[in-house]
Amino acid sequence: MPGSIPIRVQNLCKYYQVHQKEPGLVGSLKSFVKRKYADVKAVDDVSFTIDAGEIVGFLGPNGAGKTTTLKVLAGLLYPTNGVARVLDFTPSERRAAFLRQITLVMGQKQQLAWDLPPMETFLVNAAIYEIPDDQFKKTLAELTELLELAPLLKKQVRKLSLGERMKCELTAALLHRPKVLFLDEPTIGLDVTMQTKIRQFVAEYNARYRATIILTSHYMADVTALCQRVIVIDHGKLLYDGDLKALAEKIAPHKLVRVEFSQALDGQRLEEFGEVVKMRGQRAELLVPRDATSDVAARMLAQLPIADVTIEEPPIEDVITRVFEQAARARAERGEAEEEEE
Amino acid sequence: MRYLRLLSIFYKNSILKELEYRANFIANVFMSILWLGWAIVGVSVFFLHRDKMGDWTYPEVLMVVGLFTFFNGVMEALLRPNVGAVIEQIRDGTFDFVLTKPVNAQFIASLRSIIVWRLVDAVIGIGLIAYALGQLRVTPTPTQIGFFVVMLLSGTAIVYAIWLVMVSFAFWFVRIDNITELFYAFYEAGRYPVTIYRGVVRVVLTYIVPIAFVTTFPASALLGRIDQTTTLVGFAFAIGLLIASNRFWKFALRYYASASS
Numbered sequence: 001m002p003g004s005i006p007i008r009v010q011n012l013c014k015y016y017q018v019h020q021k022e023p024g025l026v027g028s029l030k031s032f033v034k035r036k037y038a039d040v041k042a043v044d045d046v047s048f049t050i051d052a053g054e055i056v057g058f059l060g061p062n063g064a065g066k067t068t069t070l071k072v073l074a075g076l077l078y079p080t081n082g083v084a085r086v087l088d089f090t091p092s093e094r095r096a097a098f099l100r101q102i103t104l105v106m107g108q109k110q111q112l113a114w115d116l117p118p119m120e121t122f123l124v125n126a127a128i129y130e131i132p133d134d135q136f137k138k139t140l141a142e143l144t145e146l147l148e149l150a151p152l153l154k155k156q157v158r159k160l161s162l163g164e165r166m167k168c169e170l171t172a173a174l175l176h177r178p179k180v181l182f183l184d185e186p187t188i189g190l191d192v193t194m195q196t197k198i199r200q201f202v203a204e205y206n207a208r209y210r211a212t213i214i215l216t217s218h219y220m221a222d223v224t225a226l227c228q229r230v231i232v233i234d235h236g237k238l239l240y241d242g243d244l245k246a247l248a249e250k251i252a253p254h255k256l257v258r259v260e261f262s263q264a265l266d267g268q269r270l271e272e273f274g275e276v277v278k279m280r281g282q283r284a285e286l287l288v289p290r291d292a293t294s295d296v297a298a299r300m301l302a303q304l305p306i307a308d309v310t311i312e313e314p315p316i317e318d319v320i321t322r323v324f325e326q327a328a329r330a331r332a333e334r335g336e337a338e339e340e341e342e
Numbered sequence: 343m344r345y346l347r348l349l350s351i352f353y354k355n356s357i358l359k360e361l362e363y364r365a366n367f368i369a370n371v372f373m374s375i376l377w378l379g380w381a382i383v384g385v386s387v388f389f390l391h392r393d394k395m396g397d398w399t400y401p402e403v404l405m406v407v408g409l410f411t412f413f414n415g416v417m418e419a420l421l422r423p424n425v426g427a428v429i430e431q432i433r434d435g436t437f438d439f440v441l442t443k444p445v446n447a448q449f450i451a452s453l454r455s456i457i458v459w460r461l462v463d464a465v466i467g468i469g470l471i472a473y474a475l476g477q478l479r480v481t482p483t484p485t486q487i488g489f490f491v492v493m494l495l496s497g498t499a500i501v502y503a504i505w506l507v508m509v510s511f512a513f514w515f516v517r518i519d520n521i522t523e524l525f526y527a528f529y530e531a532g533r534y535p536v537t538i539y540r541g542v543v544r545v546v547l548t549y550i551v552p553i554a555f556v557t558t559f560p561a562s563a564l565l566g567r568i569d570q571t572t573t574l575v576g577f578a579f580a581i582g583l584l585i586a587s588n589r590f591w592k593f594a595l596r597y598y599a600s601a602s603s
Contacts, residue, residue: 074438076438104439109434123351128443
């Protein structure tokens with residue numbers, strides 16, 4: 001039944017025309033008279049589907065096309081090519097019935113009225129979404145409790161801290177209890193405690209309403225805490241779609257072996273066990289091929305004066321970095337030397 | 343109904359916002375009175391030397407000035423704050439939040455806020471029209487008042503349509519301050535009856551930037567200088583412009599690029 005899959009994206013492309021300018025005054029004058037345009041492929045032939053109740057993390061460096069994909073799904077941008085379907089609507093038609101069921105939260109943009117207390121914006125949204133009074137009160141009470149909003153409701157927005165403002169932004173965006181949430185860097189600029197709170201809240205909302213959520217974030221902790229599944233995008237292309245743990249296994253064919261020696265080494269021999277990433281005093285970290293980990297550990301124990309040894313998955317940040325390095329290398333090999341933005 | 347409710351909430355919020363900054367309010371009432379004074383002084387000086395401006399007498403010209411002031415108030419209260427806000431939102435990308443709401447985007451974009459104290463201008467304008475009528479010792483017939491109302495509404499619609507088209511340009515050019523300034527330059531010309539202008543200028547002011555419909559024609563209606571046909575043409579013209587501007591707005595929306603992330 002197609003209705004059960006809330007998000008379907010097929011061969012989605014979004015190209016921007018960007019006018020190019022040489023640096024400096026002369027460049028500016030030239031581009032004022034005659035503009036050169038170039039197509040930037042922000043999203044290039046991306047396909048995926050997301051099931052109801054899933055939380056999916058979008059990963060990718062700045063300018064990879066994550067936000068553009070989100071914006072196409074939220075109906076803000078017209079796709080250049082391909083199909084996007086959300087809740088069986090075509091987002092770019094921006095039907096009211098569609099917009100009622102989704103929400104978009106952006107860490108970098110705010111919808112709260114700056115000079116007024118957040119409550120005023122909530123009331124405006126209640127009217128816009130035609131939320132019945134009793135439901136509005138109930139939802140607001142729930143959100144107030146989950147996010148500890150009570151002391152903030154009557155302060156002017158301009159007097160709130162960044163974290164407090166983000167909590168109110170989330171509230172404003174969720175009053176109508178959307179089924180599909182697009183969260184674009186909702187934790188940007190927040191301190192660790194606040195990040196954790198927002199994360200817990202997103203998880204709670206997902207569990208309570210079985211909402212489908214797409215999350216982009218630069219903080220891997222957000223993604224590892226919330227998403228089982230990730231979609232990795234780079235230069236508009238989909239690089240990986242699947243389980244977060246499996247990504248580590250697929251991309252990072254290594255494990256991290258940490259060793260502590262009981263006495264200083266003679267300075268030799270460590271390289272033969274694996275790639276040395278760190279060596280400080282009597283501690284070292286090595287990358288060892290996944291299949292060989294136990295062999296290598298055994299050999300090290302036999303041949304080196306070892307006090308302690310641990311074997312771990314490499315940090316997910318490193319895995320992701322590796323994904324992008326591989327992609328860049330692949331592009332270079334294909335000879336795609338066209339000047340990229342950023 | 344729902345839209346009326348929204349409108350009342352929007353306006354309530356705008357008023358709350360204005361009340362945050364009290365000094366602004368008082369300063370602007372003074373500004374309105376000062377500007378009106380200047381306009382009247384200008385006209386009076388002219389009439390010290392001549393009996394007629396084109397074929398308009400002093401009180402008749404005052405009526406045009408009244409309409410000019412009225413529309414200026416309406417524009418400043420209803421159009422300029424919204425247009426300004428939309429341009430700002432397009433520039434920093436927060437227009438996203440307008441587009442993701444299940445309400446007609448044109449409605450939010452053009453009626454989201456109001457600067458109430460600017461309506462003082464509109465009231466002063468009406469007062470001036472009434473005063474001019476008194477000076478003329480003219481009591482308009484019901485038909486004339488009917489034509490006047492139709493012309494007034496058409497004028498409002500025309501001004502709105504022009505603004506909407508200007509805002510739409512912001513989707514491509516982002517900064518359109520100079521386009522709005524250009525419009526104001528034309529609008530200034532509406533301070534006097536367009537019939538005093540000749541040739542190309544008059545054609546431009548009637549059909550290209552149809553300021554004539556906003557100030558001169560309603561005044562003419564009240565003075566019985568306009569017949570049914572002209573009124574109907576004006577009305578049809580307004581409807582046509584409304585439809586065209588709505589089409590253009592929808593077309594322009596496709597080019598919204600949603601700045602930054």
